[in-house]
Amino acid sequence: MTARPQPPHGRLPIAAAAEARRAAGRLIRQDGRAFAAMLALNGLAAAAGLGGPWLLGRIIDDVRAGAGPEHVDRLALGILGFALAHLLLGRFARYTGYRFGERTLARIRERFVERALALPAPVVERAGAGDLMTRGTADVATVGTTLRDAAPEVTVALVQVVFILAAMLAINPLLGLCGTLCLSGIAVAVRWYLRRAHAGYLAEGDAASGLADVLGSTAAGARTVEALGLEERRIAAAAEAIERCRVTRTHTLYLRSVLFPVVEFSYVAPVAAVLLLGGALRGSGAVSVGAVVACALYVWRLAEPLDKVLLWLDQLQRGNASFARVEGVGRIEAPPVTGDARPVDERIDVVGVRYAYQGERDVLHGVDLTVRPGERLAVVGPSGAGKSTLGRLLAGAEAPRTGRVTVGGVPVAELHPDRLRRHVVLVSQEHHVFLGTVRDNLRLAAPDATDQELHAALAAVEVDWADELPDGLDTALGAGGHHLDARQAQQLALARVVLADPHTLILDEATSLLDPATARHTERSLAAVLKGRTVIAIAHRLHTAHDADRVAVMDGGRITELGSHDELLAADGGYAALWRSWHGG
Known part of the structure; x- marks a missing residue:
């Protein structure tokens, strides 16, 4: 016997059994007519399948009573008719079941995508992309197999079992009861299996998510792994994840190795018992x-x-566990929006803010800051000072543990996401190129933008490669299309910002992949295009601070200095030391 796997530690939530049942019920009600038709056809097919054995018994008794060949031929034709009806009705029952399964799977996929896109970014970051990806691919595919293949086949089979048992009891209650009781071994084995299978398959799915996380992060950071000599550590982490997959998989294999032999033996016992009891009853x-x-x-x-x-049954348990994982995504709700509040202006206030990542110590300690409309503010400081965390709070991507962040007097938490994005946009150094054309990628920020506006946005961020593309704005990007390097992807993201035209723009190392001269020129071009807008630049390159109206210096999760570039140099504090170090003086 293999060791039992540890219960899944979970990343994203898993739906409880009652929640999964309610969700399944809703899906059935959405296509209730097809489900009812499937049950009705299955019932008719099962009833047709009972005719053959009953007529064969009639033939035996009638022949013993002296019936002639013509009578037997008529009954034989009846057996053939029942067999044909069983075949046709079974075929239509399965066809109806498959159509029901495919429509239901489409609804599950659409609902999953909607829920996944609505997840708060911090939740996805803490859970790991591997878990979400595994649920959206492997788990949804497993649910699809269950709906398309397992559910119709099991429905047909269960209806047949019920009808056959009923027919046995109708022919002779004692023989029917004897055969039914002798099947109790199957019930015991199945109950033993079901009590263990759900947890086993949840653990298996969680292990698969963990392996996907390890492999995905290793592949994404391959250059970093190589540069820092982390190959052995990453290989060890992958080996550990693979071993956990092996243990969980071996456990579910063990469950099946116990179930199926018991079942196979249990098929023989009822036949022997019915024949023995039937012989005794026939004698009397x-x-x-x-x-x-x-x-x-x-x-x-x-x-x-x-x-x-x-x-x-094995596939049903897999499907059940996968459905619980897919539905678990729906347990995460976006922070509630208490009203349709409208900011009175574009002023941003940060008052007494403290923030800690889940299960960790505070990384911001009582931060107070006011950003005036139209101001260009630079946030600088050493790595780990809390600059990026502050930027995420200002953009509403994170909520403070204590204190408040307001836009125009309205707490960020009370702003509807659509309204918030019109006020504040965060652009980080992580840029994504979506599948589609250059035009599709740009129009994500402004669906109604004209080609002239798209070209103007690209020009505003110093794009010099757009005209060289094989099909211009219609050039396909992503897998199988034109590949943009990191610099070009960053410029594309900045062009989207120009098209979005937010009042407040937060740049978190948004030009880090550009060379210093190009980065400075791009930032100045952005400032010109977004003139009158508030720009908060989080940067290590201090030329950004030199060009800003004010500079906020962060250290240890606090704002230690605040003022203009010249004022902070004159104060000869931490900022002046950073400036001298940056200039090598």
Whole structure:
């Protein structure tokens, strides 16, 4: 026996069993007619499948009573008719089930995408992209297989089992009860399996998410890994994740290795029991030979639908666990917006703000700051001082632990995301090029922008490569299309900012991938285009501070100095030391 895996530690939440059942019920109600048709066709197919054994029992009894060949031929034709009806009805039942499954899967996919896009950015960052990606790919695919293949097959099989048991009891209650009781071994084995399988498959899915995180982060940071000589550490981390996948997978394999042998043996016992009891009852004249044969055939026929149920049981458990993981994304709700508040102006106030990442110490300690409309503020300081964290709070990407951040007197938490984005836009050094054309990428910020406006936005951020593209604005980007290097991707992101035209722009090392001269020129071009807008620049390059109206110096999660470039140099404090160090003097 293999060791039981540890319960999944979870990244994103997992829906509880009751939540998953309610979600499944809602999906069924959305396509209730197809679901009802599937059940009805399955019932008719199962009923047609009962005709053959019953007629065979009639043939045996009638022949013993002296019936002639013509009577047997008529009953044989009846068996053929029932078999044909069973085939056709079963085919339409499966077809209806497959269509129901595909439509339901489409709804699940659409709902997952909506929920994933609505997730707060901090939640995704803490959970890891691997977990979300695994749920959106592997788990959704597993749910799809369950809906498309397992659910229709299991539905057909279960209806057949119910009808066969009912037919056995109708022919002879004692023989029917005997056959049913002898199947109890299957029920015991299945119960044992079900009590362990759900947790096992949740652990398996969580291990897959962990492996995806490790492999994804290693691939994304391959150059850093190589530069810092971290190959052995990353290999060890991957080996640990693979081992956890192996342990969880081995555990679920062990569960199946116990279940299926018990089931196979349990098929033989009911047939033998019915024949033995039928022989005894026939000796006393309590039952006919045809009835015994019919009941034995019914018990034997139970093997086929039960086999289907049990063979798909593993897939159902996988699908159940995957559905709980997919639905778990819906348990994360965006911070509530208490009203449709409208800022009275564009002033940003930070009052007594403290912030800590989940489970960690405060990284901001009582920060107070006022950013005036139209001001250019530079935020500088050593690495780890809290600059980027402050930028995320100003943009509403994070909420303070204590204190408040307001725009025009309205707490950021009370601004609807659409309204907030019209006021404040955060641009970091992480830029993404979306699948589509250059035009598609730019119009994400302004869907109705004309080509003239798109070209103007590119010119504003010093783009000198757009005219060299093979198809101009219609050039496809991303996988299989034209590849933009890091500098070009950064410029594309800045052009989107120009098109979005926010009142307050937060640049968090947004020009870090440009060379110093180009970066300074681009920032000045942005300032000219966004004249009258508030610009908060978080930077290590102090030329940004030199060009700003005011400079906020951060150290240890606090603002230690605040003033103009000349004022801070005259004060000869931390900023003056940074400036001298940057200039090598």
